[in-house]
Amino acid sequence: MENDAYNWIDIPQPSEQPDAGEEHQSSSGEGAELITTGEGIEMSNAGEEMEDSTGKGGNEFSDNEFNNKEAVVQNEITPSSPQIHVQDRPDIHEVRNTENSSACTLLPTSCYSLPPRQNRGKPPNRYSPNGKISYAITKVLLLYIMVTSSFFLPRVESLSSSGIQSIPREYIRPQEELTSITNVFEEEKKVEGPQVPTIDLEGIESEDKVVREKCREELVKAAKEWGVMHLVNHGIPDDLIDRVKKAGKAFFDLPIEEKEKYANDQASGNVQGYGSKLANNASGQLEWEDYFFHLIFPEDKRDNSVWPKTPCDYTEVTSEYSRLLRSLATKVLSVLSLGLGLEEGRLEKEVGGLEELLLQMKINYYPKCPQPELALGVEAHTDISALTFILHNMVPGLQLFHEGKWITAKCVPNSIIMHIGDTVEILSNGKYKSILHRGLVNKEKVRISWAVFCEPPKEKIILKPLTEVVTEAEPPLFPPRTFAQHIEHKLFRKTQHSLLPGKAG
Ligand SMILES: O=C(O)CCC(=O)C(=O)O
């Protein structure tokens, strides 16, 4: 899945993007280089020969980047085989980014396209596996792919551990976004200003009506004002949560070659498994994360063959967590129903009930990033789900766009972060908010988060504001759409009205 589908940018991309990399990339003409020979392309590390075969000063590399690439090249390519011939790779094509192609402004004039299997691009993705858009990569990324003898786009983990000091251009955010990306550890310390609410669920089913009502009112208020909250006393045992986190971490601690055995293949429609973020537009923009994605509930809809076999308790603990999370979702949906003046089972039924609501787990793995102020782990988006539940390894990263500002979520011990997703926003006619959010990365610590998206079936249900919440004064804000149509709408919409925030409409 590309679960990318959950993370597409919901913000229209500016039509005229400045070359975000320019300021951060200085030119250098030394060292390894990809050169074109006739119809093919070849890569060489033969120092002087390489100097600048294009005569353009090798400006796809910064000095640092270049030096590091050279180091990689020297490690991997022996002096007796100084050149790698891309002619042997008919699957890689040089493409031209013409000046007229406004969508490609992030890329240099010359770039390389990979075949769909390697694109991990969006589309294709789990919702649109047959998408035809090809995805171009810059020279620096192609160089990396070649020297690591990979046939695929690199995992972010391997880029991170290669020792590069400058990140490839694909990972650099557009200039206008860079101004808002700051040091996440500094951000997390800030105590002034609005904070993501913490909701104590202890009393959610209390016999004592006053206690119960208070708890429920707080949850409803947070869902209306923020659309995101830290849930504490949620009823899922801390030791089970610890085991879920340990199991996910143990999987990501495996060597990349082991994890590749679980690689998804979106071009063939196999969306579950190990993957990396996709480019979701022609700019080739990438994100600083790898992930593992799979359906975890209901049990009869699982594909056990894609579940990690290592560590050996992965399936047991993840299954148990999914069962408990499913009942937590029911409780939350009933409180949200009551908060709209509906019967308590109403939202649960509207999103598919026990049989049809799908719980999809995405373990987000954000490696250390040498230039965290230039990248995002997850770009700004709203979740399409009904609800999303998130665990993390107590490393800050999640930011929420609240009242015009990015607010950094604190790391609250023993909590589960819960988002209201677009599905509930639509059903409630916007009374509950699906908040725009994103993930920062950092230089010092790997961040891991476990997002479970509770989503309705793709085709069976038409999502639209419930008649009870629509009035003359509050007409429907969202047109009727199946979940699949909503996804399509978000993925492909071309509106250009403003930078922030798009939302589900
Ligand atoms: O890593 C996080 O905290 C958030 C991830 C996220 O927003 C997503 O996977 O949709």
Ligand SMILES: [Fe+2]
């Ligand atoms: Fe999200």
